[in-house]
Amino acid sequence: MNLAGRDIRHNFGRFVLTTIGLGLLLMLVMGMGGIYRGLVQEATLLVDRIDADLWVVQKDTRGPFAEVSRIPGNLEDRVRAVPGVLSSRAFVSTTIQRERNRQPLRITVQGLSWPEDRGQWLPLVAGRALGQDHYEMIADESLKLPLGAKVELAKDTYTVVGLTRGMSSPSGDSMAFFTLRDSQAIQFDLSGEAVRLERAARYGRASQIDLGRSQPQVIERSRGLSSAIPALGPPAISAVLVKVRPDVDPGQVQLLIGKWPDVSVYSSDGQRDLLVSGIVDRSRRQLGLFRMLLIIVSGIIMALILYTLTLDKLHDIAMLKLMGARNSVILGLILQQALLLGALGYVIAYYIGQWVFPAFPRRVVIIPEDLWQLAGIVAGISVMASLLGIIKALRVEPSEVLA
Amino acid sequence: MTANSGDHSAVLEASSLTKVYGSGHTEVVAVQDATLTVARGEVVALLGPSGAGKSTLLTMIGLILPPTAGRIVIGGVTVFDAHRTRVNVRRFRRQHMGFVFQKANLIPFLTAAENVRLAMEINDMGRRAARRRAAELLDYLGVGERADHLPAKLSGGEQQRVAVARALANRPGLILADEPTAALDSVRGRQVMELFRKVAHEQQSGVIVVTHDHRALDVFDRTLEMEDGELRESRTVSQAQ
Structure with missing residues (x-):
C-alpha cells in the first residue's frame, strides 16, 4: 500500500499548492540556466551563422x-x-x-x-x-x-x-x-x-x-x-x-x-x-551564483515543507511503529512524498517555463543537458530535504501513541 | 503477588516485571515485581485507579517500554529477559500482538479497510488476501458498509471497531487493550468488550484489557487489580463486581 500517495490524496489541496510554489521556484532556477544559455547564444549567434x-x-x-x-x-x-x-x-x-x-x-x-x-x-x-x-x-x-x-x-x-x-x-x-x-x-x-x-x-x-x-x-x-x-x-x-x-x-x-x-x-x-x-563571463558567474542560491533556497523550503508534513504525521508514524512497521515503510512515506514533490515541481517548472520564458525580454534557451542536470539536482535536494523529516520520524517512539 | 491462569496453555507468562523511572531522589517505581500468566482464549481485565501502573504494565508486555527487570515469554518465546530484549521487537509485535487504545488511533488518510489492510501488508500478507480478510473482519465487526470511509467520517464506536479489526488482522496470539471503551457509551462499550471475548474464544488469543468500566466485568474470564504499582490480587468476576 502506498502510504505517500494516500496521504497526498488526503491533503490534496495543500500538496497541490505546495507543489505549485516549489514549481515556480524551480522555474526560476531553470530560467537562470536558460538565461545564461541565451546570453551565450545571443553573443555568438552572428559569429556562428x-x-x-x-x-x-x-x-x-x-x-x-x-x-x-x-x-x-x-x-x-x-x-x-x-x-x-x-x-x-x-x-x-x-x-x-x-x-x-x-x-x-x-x-x-x-x-x-x-x-x-x-x-x-x-x-x-x-x-x-x-x-x-x-x-x-x-x-x-x-x-x-x-x-x-x-x-x-x-x-x-x-x-x-x-x-x-x-x-x-x-x-x-x-x-x-x-x-x-x-x-x-x-x-x-x-x-x-x-x-x-x-x-x-x-x-x-x-x-x-x-x-x-x-x-x-x-x-x-x-x-x-x-x-x-x-x-x-x-x-x-x-x-x-x-x-x-x-x-x-x-x-x-x-x-x-x-x-x-x-x-x-x-x-x-x-x-x-x-x-x-569577455561579454558573457561575468553574467555567467552572476547567474551561476544566483542559480546556486535559488537551489539552496529551494532545498531549504522543501526541507521545511517535508519537515512540517512529517510533524503532522508523527502520531501516525508512532502508530505505524507500534504496529510493527519496518523503518523502510516510514522512510518510504517521507521519501516518496519528497521525490514526488520534487518531480511534480520540476514538471510544473518545465511547463510554466515553456509558457513564460518566451515572454522574457532576453532569450531563454533550455537545452536537454541542463534539464537533465536540474532533474538530478532536484532529485538530490528532494532526498536531502527529506532527511530532517526522516531523522525526526526515526526518533519517534511508539509509546507516543499513548501520549 | 502473582496472578496465574488456570490450566490453559499460556500465551503470556510475565514474571517479576518491574519498571522504575528516574534514579536516586527522583526514582519512581511504576510497576513492582508483577507476575501474570494469560492463557489462550482467556480475556483478562486489569483494573485499578489512575496511576496504579496498569498502562505501564501493558506497555511493557507490549514491548513498547522495556522493563527495568523481569522476564516476558509470549507464545512460548522469551522476548525479554535479563534486562535485554531477545527478539526483533517490531517484527514480533506485528506477527504476534494486536493493540487497541482509548483512542482508535486510525491512520487518518487511510479508509477503514485500508487501515485494517495496512496491518496485514506490514506483516507481508499479499494484497489480495489482505483485502479479503479486511472485508471479512469489518463485516464481522459490523462496519463492513463503512469500509471505504475515512476515519473522520466514522463515529467513535465505528472507529473503535475498525481499530479492533486492525488489532485482529494478523490473528495475534496476544491482544492488549488500554481503556478501549473509555470514549464509548455504555452500550457500545459493552459491545466492544463482548467482541474481545468472542474473538479470544474463537481465535484462541489471550486478551488483556485495562479498564475502569466495572459495568462490563462479567464479560471477562478473570480480573486483576493493580495498586501502587503492584499487581495485588486476582479476584473472581463476582468479587470485582
Whole structure:
C-alpha cells in the first residue's frame, strides 16, 4: 500500500499548492540556466551563422561586438589579395536607438557587403533576402516590424523585405540587416545643420593654411560633399569577414594577415571565445551564483515543507511503529512524498517555463543537458530535504501513541 | 503477588516485571515485581485507579517500554529477559500482538479497510488476501458498509471497531487493550468488550484489557487489580463486581 500517495490524496489541496510554489521556484532556477544559455547564444549567434573563417578587426580590439572597431573600407580589397583567401566582405555593426510610433526602437544595425552578401544565410521566417543596393532591410521579428513596413532611418526610408527569428546582438538588442552603404549612412548620419557647420569649419581650417591660400579650389572643395574630398577617405567599417579556400589552412592565412601592424585577426572560434569570455563571463558567474542560491533556497523550503508534513504525521508514524512497521515503510512515506514533490515541481517548472520564458525580454534557451542536470539536482535536494523529516520520524517512539 | 491462569496453555507468562523511572531522589517505581500468566482464549481485565501502573504494565508486555527487570515469554518465546530484549521487537509485535487504545488511533488518510489492510501488508500478507480478510473482519465487526470511509467520517464506536479489526488482522496470539471503551457509551462499550471475548474464544488469543468500566466485568474470564504499582490480587468476576 502506498502510504505517500494516500496521504497526498488526503491533503490534496495543500500538496497541490505546495507543489505549485516549489514549481515556480524551480522555474526560476531553470530560467537562470536558460538565461545564461541565451546570453551565450545571443553573443555568438552572428559569429556562428555568418559563415566566415576569419574576422579582421581594428588592431588590439576584440571585434565589432565587444567594442568599437574601425578599419578603413579598402581593407576588404587588401585582404582579398592575400593568397588563400576565397572571398572577403566588409561588415558594419552599430547599435542605434530611434523612435517609432512614440516607442523607442533600438536596433543593432548590421551592414552586409552587397552584392556578395545579401543576407541569404539569415534564418528568414518571412519575406526574402535583400534584393537591391539601397532602401531595403531585413528585420528580426522581435522588432515587431511587419513585412513591407516603412522605417525612416537617417534621411531615408527603408522597407522591411524579410523577417528573421531570434537574431539579437550580445547586448540583447534585435538585429536588422542593411547593405553596407545603407548601414554606414545610418551610422554616420548627421543633421543638416551639423553638416553645414562641419563644412564651415573645414572652410575655416583650409583658409588658414598655406595650401588653402595658394589653391583656391581646395577652399571651394572644402565647402562641398565630404565624399568629394579624397583626403577624407570613405567611412570606416567594423570588420572584414574572410572566407578561406577549402584547400588552405585558415590558421596560415590568419598568421599572414596577423602580421599587418594595423589589424588583429581572429578565427571564428577565437571571436566566439572572446565574446563568451569577455561579454558573457561575468553574467555567467552572476547567474551561476544566483542559480546556486535559488537551489539552496529551494532545498531549504522543501526541507521545511517535508519537515512540517512529517510533524503532522508523527502520531501516525508512532502508530505505524507500534504496529510493527519496518523503518523502510516510514522512510518510504517521507521519501516518496519528497521525490514526488520534487518531480511534480520540476514538471510544473518545465511547463510554466515553456509558457513564460518566451515572454522574457532576453532569450531563454533550455537545452536537454541542463534539464537533465536540474532533474538530478532536484532529485538530490528532494532526498536531502527529506532527511530532517526522516531523522525526526526515526526518533519517534511508539509509546507516543499513548501520549 | 502473582496472578496465574488456570490450566490453559499460556500465551503470556510475565514474571517479576518491574519498571522504575528516574534514579536516586527522583526514582519512581511504576510497576513492582508483577507476575501474570494469560492463557489462550482467556480475556483478562486489569483494573485499578489512575496511576496504579496498569498502562505501564501493558506497555511493557507490549514491548513498547522495556522493563527495568523481569522476564516476558509470549507464545512460548522469551522476548525479554535479563534486562535485554531477545527478539526483533517490531517484527514480533506485528506477527504476534494486536493493540487497541482509548483512542482508535486510525491512520487518518487511510479508509477503514485500508487501515485494517495496512496491518496485514506490514506483516507481508499479499494484497489480495489482505483485502479479503479486511472485508471479512469489518463485516464481522459490523462496519463492513463503512469500509471505504475515512476515519473522520466514522463515529467513535465505528472507529473503535475498525481499530479492533486492525488489532485482529494478523490473528495475534496476544491482544492488549488500554481503556478501549473509555470514549464509548455504555452500550457500545459493552459491545466492544463482548467482541474481545468472542474473538479470544474463537481465535484462541489471550486478551488483556485495562479498564475502569466495572459495568462490563462479567464479560471477562478473570480480573486483576493493580495498586501502587503492584499487581495485588486476582479476584473472581463476582468479587470485582
